[in-house]
Amino acid sequence: MGRSNRAGRARPADGPPADATTQDPGGRSHAQGPLVHPVDSGTAELRPDRDRPRGWELFLDGAPQSLVDLDDPAHLGFEYQRRIGHLVDLAAPPGRPIGVLHLGGGALTLARYVAATRPRSRQQVAEIDTALTELVRAQLPLERGWQIRVRGADARSVLERAPEGAADLVIVDVFSGARVPAHCATTEFAALAARALAPGGRLVANIADGSALAFARAQTATLLAVFPEVCLVADPAVLRGKRFGNLVLVAATTPIPIDELGRRVASDSALGRIEHGRGLVDFTAGASPLTDASAVPSPAPPPGVFR
Structure with missing residues (x-):
């Protein structure tokens, strides 16, 4: 779930009937308009991107989820995805393959980015909504040769079975509706x-x-x-509580390249601020870690936030 870099783009579903899925895979033109289709988690809609001839934005129950450009899989149109892209770029020297475990798949935007910028990378994706994955594969097909394996299973169950010490990156982008589920927000999950x-x-x-x-x-x-x-990386307005939005958290057992990450965030068109060290401890404001016994889902977005 995220916000694109062009404010006000999200709008209620207004596309064709849910059975309008007979177009050639990957060949839909913008003249054909949006595509609306029921999936396991609700209603998915693919809307054409107004600036990119083969760009499509995925919405789930009206909430913007991701953007895919079939002509440029390295394009990241959402602020939070660009910030995660910076971490992909900093995971190893440029072009070197890495191992990535994606928890939450959506339109597979970030998996496409890794495959395009780091060929031969090994990627596994956990996406519980198998109907959504089928829709994405049919309408926004992956390129041949990409080593992306998608498993239709709960993110935490996949994480529990993940090989020990095998992933260079674990990317968590798990939402149930527009909320982070409680069982993916605990110390046990982080461990x-x-x-x-x-x-x-x-x-x-x-x-x-x-x-x-x-x-x-x-x-x-x-x-x-x-x-x-x-x-933590986020829009300053979000950090001040002025608006609802995405925040990207980064965790590691070795030092995070804060200076280089800061330079990349500063180069983005959207404002971003990094909290680290003492500033991050102050940000927690005495908050306690969440466990499986105490965790709750993230708050629901305020009404109208995506309009």
């Missing part, structure tokens, strides 16, 4: 991710919050209880 990471690997998690940022503060405290190195 499983730490176990799956190779030496020097990093956990990167996308969450959403607003107002007092109680969930974001608790998530920060949760990761600090498991990892010695944690930082």
Whole structure:
């Protein structure tokens, strides 16, 4: 779940009937308009991107989820995905293959980015909505040769079975509706991710919050209880509680390249701020880590936030 870099683009579903899925895979033109289709988690809609001839934006129950450009899989149109893209870029020297475990798949935008920028990378994706995956594969097909394996299973169950020490990156972008589920927001979940990471690997998690940022503060405290190195990247307005939005958390057992990450975030068109060290501890404001016994889902987005 995220926000594109062009404000006000999200709108209620207004596309063709749900059975309008007979177009040639990957060959839909913008003249054909949006495509609306029921999936396991609700209603998915693919809307044409107004600036890219083969760009499509995925919405789930009206919430913007991701954007895919079939002509340019390295294009990341959402702020939070560009920030995660910076962590992909910093995971190893340019072009070197890496191992990535994606928890949450959606339109497979980030998996496409890894495959395009780091050929021969080994990627596994956990996406519980198998109907959504089928829709994405049919309408936004992956390129041949990409080593992307998608499993139709709950993210945490896949993480529990992940090989120990095999992933250079664990990317967590798990939403049930527009909320992060409680069982993917605990110290036990973070410990499983730490176990799956190779030496020097990093956990990167996308969450959403607003107002007092109680969930974001608790998530920060949760990761600090498991990892010695944690930082947070978000729009300054989100960090001030002025609007609901995405926050990207990064956790590792080795130092995070804060200076280089900061330079890349500063080069983005959207404003971004990094909290780390003392500033991040202050951000938690005494929040306690969440456990399987105490966790709650992230807050629901305010009404109209995607309009």
